[in-house]
Every structure is written in structure tokens, then in C-alpha cells.
Amino acid sequence: MPKIIAPLTDLLIRNAKPRERPYKMFDGDGMYLVVAPTGSRIWRFKFRQANGKENTLTFGPYPEITLQDAREKRLATRRLLLQGIDPAKHRDDAKRLAKDKASNTFEKIAREWHGNKVPTWSERTAKNTIQRLQADIFPAIGRMPIDEIKHRDLIAALRKIEERGASEVAHRLRAVCASIFSYAIQCGFTERNLVTDMKDVLKTVRAGHFAAISADELPQFLAILDRNEARMFAPTRIALRLMLLCFVRTSELIETPWSEIDLERGEWIIPWQRMKRGKLTVNPDMTNHHVCLSRQALELLRELHAITGRSQYLFPNQRDHEKPISNNTILVALGRMGYKGKMTGHGFRALAMSTIKERLGYRHEVVDRQLAHAPKDKVASAYDRAQFLAERRRMMQDWADYIDAVSGKGAPPQTPRLTLVSGEFSRDGGTGGHHV
Known part of the structure; x- marks a missing residue:
């Protein structure tokens, strides 16, 4: 008959005295307590693996692991054995999983996600995204395992951004975090995207247009620019005038190298790689953009060439001539003129679009193409070019x-006269009929 083992009691364990050599106190079903000469007590469990070899698990020290705790561990281990699971391997797998979980921090996964996205983004988007994460998100939750982040952790980080008045940045980072959590789910690092449950935690930001003056405000703007009470340097004033005359995007102007300008032929052609739609990773528009320089714009470029013509860029950075001026230069200049919140670099494009259509009578399609907006279809694109x-x-x-x-420097241009030709309206002096 098998030997009957009397179960242990807390009293027996507390009264157990250390001996010269370690000894065991059995509780039955493979579990026992090892009493060391130092007086320490350790719970252990002996079992037989599937290959017949004996193995031992350590449950932990007494009294930190009570008798009841040890018995619960023994029961859980025996259940694993009944399921054909090796408890030692199960323990090692759990330790490895916990280690991996601890190492899969939000910052680590966010950087992996960012690295995968970089090839599909413009350099500026990639740089801005990681800088925003480093400034506002990583300090708050970057070191936390992504699977342990709670709603309140992320909400606190986003509301901190919102409290400093950067609501739009908070909303953008919320969208970035949603993408990072989605990536983590796909990689098996977590099972839930917290951000999908956070639709109403941030204040609603009203969508608005870029600030722009109207055609009626243009004379006063030109007068202020001419007086130059803001004491702006000549290149800055020329930049503002070129923005007004050519209404290209701010980055397209300030990043222009002199190699794109042909002063003799009076041409400025921006390579498609520098255009907004040319930077798309999917189906980029590989059409070079003709800025179509007016006589006045060409005169300004010749004046500018006398100042910065030896530099690579039209508007070189004062500190490093190998780089162009900052994107904020135009915005700062407008602020110094008194137009902070009233006019932006993009506002020149809105001003030109509305005024050219309303005051000069040109069709939307023509102005739209000069703005380098995308044609609606391939047929329109071919006709466009x-x-x-x-x-x-x-x-x-x-x-x-x-x-x-409107600045008082010349006679008002004649508004094109429209005449009916074969059922279509034609502009006098034009190259062909078109609908209006």
C-alpha cells in the first residue's frame, strides 16, 4: 500500500527547526517544503515529464507563499499535467512572454511603425511625426508596455497637449496613436486599440480655411508692404511679392534653387518631384509645373538674383547658406506687417483664386491648374496640358x-470681353472657345 502522508499545517511549519542539512516536509501529491540550515523554507513540487524523467518546480518561499497558496499552485500544476502540458515548459514560456511583454514598450513599437511608414511619407511628414511623438507622447507613456497602457494614461497625455492650446496637434497625435495601436494588434503585441474608444475625450476642433485677405483688402496690404514699416530685408519683401504674383505653395517658393529659373527666357519650371502631388508614393503626378512668370515677377527675380544669385537657393538661410529659409519666414513677415491671424502663405493662393475668377473673369479650371491642383480625370489632365x-x-x-x-502703379487691366461664337462663349484674343 502507498505510504499515507499526513497533510502539513501552519503550526507544524512554524515549529520546524533548522538542522545541519536541508530536510523535506511532505504535504502529499508531490509537494513538499525544504527547510534549509539557515532556517529558510522553500516550497517545491516534484513531477514526472512525458519522457518519464523526474523534474522539480519551485513555488516560492514560506511564509510569502502560504500553505494555501502552495496548495493552489500544486492544483494548477496537476491540471496542466492532466492536459499533457509540461509545467516546467509552461513556466518558462510564461516567463519569456512576460519578458517580451515588458520589452514591447509603446516607444519601441511606435518607432517600428514609424520606420515602416517612412518609405511612404515625405521627408517632412516623417520628421514631424517622430518629433511630435518624442515631444508629447513618449515622455508620458513611451516606457510603458503597450499592452498595459490604460485609457487614462493616453487621455492624460493628449489633454496636456490640448491644455497648452495645441488642440489640432492633440487630434493629430490621437490619430497617430490609433495607427500605432493598430500596428501593435497586427503584430500580436496587444489585442485592443484604445483610441477607437476615445472619440469624445478631446474638444472638437472646428475645421477652418487658411486665413486670407479679400480683394478689397489688397490695396491696403500693398501699401503696407511698400512702406516697409516692419523693416524687412529686401529678399523677404520680394518673397512676399512673389507669393502674391505667382501664388505657389510656400515650400515651393522658399525651396527653389536658382537652377530652376531661366532669367533669359523668363521661365520657371518646378520639377514634379518638388510638387505636392509629385511626392505621393502612390500614383505621383509626374508633370512639371510651369509657374508662368509675368513681366513683374521676372523683374523681381532679376532684382533678387543681384542679391542672392551666388547662393544655391533664391532665399538662402542667413545662418547656413546651404539651406533655404524656414517655412515660418513668410508667416513671421506677415505678422510683423500686422496680418497675424489675417493672412498666411496659403492665403495668397486663396486670394488669387477668388480674385482672378471674380475680378478678371477667368475660368475656375485655368486658375485651378495654375494652383497645381489635380485634374479630376485623365482626359481633363490631357486637355489641361x-x-x-x-x-x-x-x-x-x-x-x-x-x-x-490696385496699388496705383498702373492702369487697370481690361476685363476680357466674352462673345458668343458657335454656341460657345469665347474670350477676345483667346486661343479657342470654352464654356463659362
Whole structure:
């Protein structure tokens, strides 16, 4: 008959005295307590593996692991054995999983996600995204295992951004964090995207247009620019005038190298790689953009060339001439003129679009193409390139003449007269009929 083992009691364990050599106190079903000469007591469990070899698990020290705790561990271990699971391997797998979980911090996974996204982003987007994470998210939750982050942890980080008045940044980072959690789920690092449950925790940001002055405010703007009470340098004033005359995007102007400008032929062609739609990773628009320089714009470029013509860029950085000026230069200059919150670099584009259509009578499609917006379809794109360039050149000269007129420097341009030809309206002096 098998030997009957009397179960242990807390009293027996407390009264157990250390001996010269370690000895065991059995509780049955493979579990026993080892009493060391030092007086320490350790719970252990002996079992037989599937291959027949004996193995031992350590449950932990007494009294930190009570008798009841040890018996619960023994029961859980025996259940694993009944399921054919090796408890030692199960323990090692659990330790490895816990270690991996601890190492899979939000920052680590966010950087992996960012690294995967970089090839599909512009350099500026990649740089801005990681900088925002480093400034506002990593200090708050970067070191936390992503699977242990709670709603309140992320909400606190986002509301801190919101409290400093950067609501738009908070909303953008919320979207970034949603993408990071989605990536973590796909990689098996977590099972839930916290951000999908956080639709209403941030204040609603009203969508708005970039600040822009109206056509009626243009004369006063030009007068302030001419007086230069803001004491701006000549290149900065020229930059503002070129933004007004050419209405390219701010980055497209300030990052322009002199190699793109042909002063003799009076041409400025921006390579498609520098254009917004040319930087798309999927189906980029590989059409070079003709800025269509007016006589006035060309004069400004010649004046600028005398100042910065030896530099690589039209507008070199004062500290490092190998780099262009900052994107904020235009915005700061407008602020010094008294137009902070009233006008932006993008506002020149809105001003040109509305005024050229309303005051000069040009069609939306022509202005839209000069703004380098995407044609709606391939047929429109082909017609666009084939027919609009001559009309755009004329339009840009009319626009420059209009600006001179409202500033008192020239006669008002004649508004194009529309005549009916074969059922279509045609602009006098135009190259062909078109609908209006």
C-alpha cells in the first residue's frame, strides 16, 4: 500500500527547526517544503515529464507563499499535467512572454511603425511625426508596455497637449496613436486599440480655411508692404511679392534653387518631384509645373538674383547658406506687417483664386491648374496640358497688371470681353472657345 502522508499545517511549519542539512516536509501529491540550515523554507513540487524523467518546480518561499497558496499552485500544476502540458515548459514560456511583454514598450513599437511608414511619407511628414511623438507622447507613456497602457494614461497625455492650446496637434497625435495601436494588434503585441474608444475625450476642433485677405483688402496690404514699416530685408519683401504674383505653395517658393529659373527666357519650371502631388508614393503626378512668370515677377527675380544669385537657393538661410529659409519666414513677415491671424502663405493662393475668377473673369479650371491642383480625370489632365498653358500665361500677366492697378502703379487691366461664337462663349484674343 502507498505510504499515507499526513497533510502539513501552519503550526507544524512554524515549529520546524533548522538542522545541519536541508530536510523535506511532505504535504502529499508531490509537494513538499525544504527547510534549509539557515532556517529558510522553500516550497517545491516534484513531477514526472512525458519522457518519464523526474523534474522539480519551485513555488516560492514560506511564509510569502502560504500553505494555501502552495496548495493552489500544486492544483494548477496537476491540471496542466492532466492536459499533457509540461509545467516546467509552461513556466518558462510564461516567463519569456512576460519578458517580451515588458520589452514591447509603446516607444519601441511606435518607432517600428514609424520606420515602416517612412518609405511612404515625405521627408517632412516623417520628421514631424517622430518629433511630435518624442515631444508629447513618449515622455508620458513611451516606457510603458503597450499592452498595459490604460485609457487614462493616453487621455492624460493628449489633454496636456490640448491644455497648452495645441488642440489640432492633440487630434493629430490621437490619430497617430490609433495607427500605432493598430500596428501593435497586427503584430500580436496587444489585442485592443484604445483610441477607437476615445472619440469624445478631446474638444472638437472646428475645421477652418487658411486665413486670407479679400480683394478689397489688397490695396491696403500693398501699401503696407511698400512702406516697409516692419523693416524687412529686401529678399523677404520680394518673397512676399512673389507669393502674391505667382501664388505657389510656400515650400515651393522658399525651396527653389536658382537652377530652376531661366532669367533669359523668363521661365520657371518646378520639377514634379518638388510638387505636392509629385511626392505621393502612390500614383505621383509626374508633370512639371510651369509657374508662368509675368513681366513683374521676372523683374523681381532679376532684382533678387543681384542679391542672392551666388547662393544655391533664391532665399538662402542667413545662418547656413546651404539651406533655404524656414517655412515660418513668410508667416513671421506677415505678422510683423500686422496680418497675424489675417493672412498666411496659403492665403495668397486663396486670394488669387477668388480674385482672378471674380475680378478678371477667368475660368475656375485655368486658375485651378495654375494652383497645381489635380485634374479630376485623365482626359481633363490631357486637355489641361494641351490647352491651358497659353491661357495661364495671359492670366498671370493680367493678374500682375491688376495688382499694379490696385496699388496705383498702373492702369487697370481690361476685363476680357466674352462673345458668343458657335454656341460657345469665347474670350477676345483667346486661343479657342470654352464654356463659362
